[in-house]
Amino acid sequence: MNPNGSGSIFDEFLNANSIFLNKEVLRHSYTPDYLPHRDEQIRSIAAILSPALRGETPSNILIYGKTGTGKTAVARYVGKELENVGRNRNVPCHVVYLNCEIIDTQYRVLANLSKYFNREVPMTGWPTDQVYQEFKNAIDRHRAVIIIILDEIDKLVKKGDEVLYNLSRINSELDNAKVSLIGISNDLKFTEYLDPRVRSSLGEEEIVFPPYDAQQLRDILEERAKLGFRDGVLEDGVIPLCAAFAAQEHGDARRALDLLRIAGELAEREGAEKVTERHVRLAQEKIEIDRIVEVIKTLPMHSKVLLYSVVFLESSNVRGATSGEVYRVYKEICREIGIEPLTPRRITDLISELDMLGIINATIVNKGRYGRTKEITLSVPLESTKSVLLSDYRLSNLKDFTQKLSVQSHF
DNA sequence: CCTCCACCGGAACGTGAGGAGT
DNA sequence: ACTCCTCACGTTCCGGTGGAGG
Known part of the structure; x- marks a missing residue:
């Protein structure tokens, strides 16, 4: 026992009757098993990728949509499914996900891709074309279809479209492997800066994700809340309010989830039994203040x-x-x-x-x-x-x- | 009706950092 | 290693402006 007379200073926070069941599912980085109101998009992406299961090269895809419209989640979900089905049918499919906001140069993209196929490439130092060669060798050893998801592809384009040019014509230099690309962008006009050849190759198929409306956001939140919160800890108005706030923010599901999670955290910190609309409003305020603080700091x-x-x-x-x-x-x-x-x-x-x-x-x-x-x-x-x-x-x-x-x- | 305040905001130019090309 | 180009950030110069006060 410590001098404070209790077990540990963390006891109070580890208390068993936490509001949350699993907070991870409320983060937007989590890929859920079920994506409400995205059946249409899932179907079309699946249809486009399905040739992969016959060992053929699928068309490249460009996905557009504002933040929080489910682009990343859908792409990763379909990718995961494709890998599963491929494994069962003994048609090897690899789906590699890269976020171009972090991996934002030609070199880093190639180095990361090589790393995924177990070729160690130093983070810096090699000539770019050697890394490119290394990557090609790494994937071409097996007969396999490789889908590369380039999230926030517009960030990559700002630094030149050479990578995209190389990747989009890589198939003609490979004997065994087949590569196709999925680009994700929230900027509808970003292809204007592209080389016309890259543009037509990359945009063989284009899919637009519309923003969610308030009702759809509610469904999404309900779905996640079932997994994330204990039964009955959410007051009735909580989810509709989160949905309404996020709907004003161009139907941003990410925002809606953040609101719900932060409202829960605030309630938990207060030691409240239930999450109320007041917590949602506080969460909205907190997000806004955090944004301002971040802006002012920088x-x-x-x-x-x-x-x-x-x-x-x-x-x-x-x-x-x-x-x-x-x-x-x-x-x-x-x-x-x-x-x-x-x-x-x-x-x-x-x-x-x-x-x-x-x-x-x-x-x-x-x-x-x-x-x-x-x-x-x-x-x-x-x-x-x-x-x-x-x-x-x-x-x-x-x-x-x-x-x-x-x-x-x-x- | 004219003036004139106290600033707005466009245009052109200068400068240094950083990237591409060679 | 070198030059060349672009771009963001700043400065200089200056024409423009709506209405209170004469």
């Missing part, structure tokens, strides 16, 4: 200083400061932390950027005789914004600055 330094100027003015009870006022404070802060201020022209652009991001609100107002300017207000919570900004080491010594000037402003 802002360039001058934008941070600029935002801090707005924060400073608002904490001195100046709401709707003009660009001129904000700029003067900004210059002052720059001097305080020893950096060169940018010109007003540049600041105008940075203000517009912050406006676009929804962090501040800038509206043009005419004050007649007294000119024409933008009135700037903060549209995110003041205190949390301030603390995020101050957590940047370059701004950290502004804590005193706030006090110094806010004392002055009392005059």
Whole structure:
């Protein structure tokens, strides 16, 4: 027994009557066995891939759809099934999944593919064509159909379409193996940047995933909730509310699942018996705040200083400061932390950027005789914004600055 | 009705980093 | 190793603007 008089400090959190049965199924990385409202897409992908089971090369496929429309889940699901059936029928099919957001260069794609077929390739160092050769040798030893799923393929294209060109014509250089590609993109127009030959080869078949509506999102959540939560811990309104919030967010199932999971986590942390609509609203708020914090954290330094100027003015009870006022404070802060201020022209652009991001609100107002300017207000919570900004080491010594000037402003 | 404030925002240009080609 | 090109970020310059006050 520890000095606190209980077993372990984790006991309280390991308590048996947890709300969750299995939290993993509520993550969007989980591939469920049943995907509601995607039968049509599953069927068409299966139909396109079915030649693989006769040892023939399936057409390449491009899958489009916004985030959280089930593209990845469907592709992986069909891939898994194909491998299973192939194994039973003794027709070897390999499905390789690559996320191009992480694996985003030609070299890394080829190195990862080689690794999948047990060819160790150093993460860096070899000439690209040697890795390509290595990969071809690795797969061509056996008679097999290989499906390569390239998720977020648009990220790959930004760095040049050479990989896609090579992969799409690899079949003509192979004797035994057959390769076909599934590209997944949430950008409908990304093929515009492609070489026409790659475009036509890659887009032999195109499938669009429409967004889910609120009712469909409810079905999806019900399905996962059965596996993820204990019986009866969800109040009636919880799932519909999650679905409604996510439906506003262009029918994003990922968002809906996040909401449900986070609502559950919040309830659990409170020690509540049930997940209520209030928890869902709190979860919605938390997701929004997390997003803002992330955006602010990754802002360039001058934008941070600029935002801090707005924060400073608002904490001195100046709401709707003009660009001129904000700029003067900004210059002052720059001097305080020893950096060169940018010109007003540049600041105008940075203000517009912050406006676009929804962090501040800038509206043009005419004050007649007294000119024409933008009135700037903060549209995110003041205190949390301030603390995020101050957590940047370059701004950290502004804590005193706030006090110094806010004392002055009392005059 | 005219002026003129205090800024907006377009255009052109400069600069350094990073990638591709050779 | 070298040049060339592109791109993001900034600056300089400047024409434009809606309405309070004269």
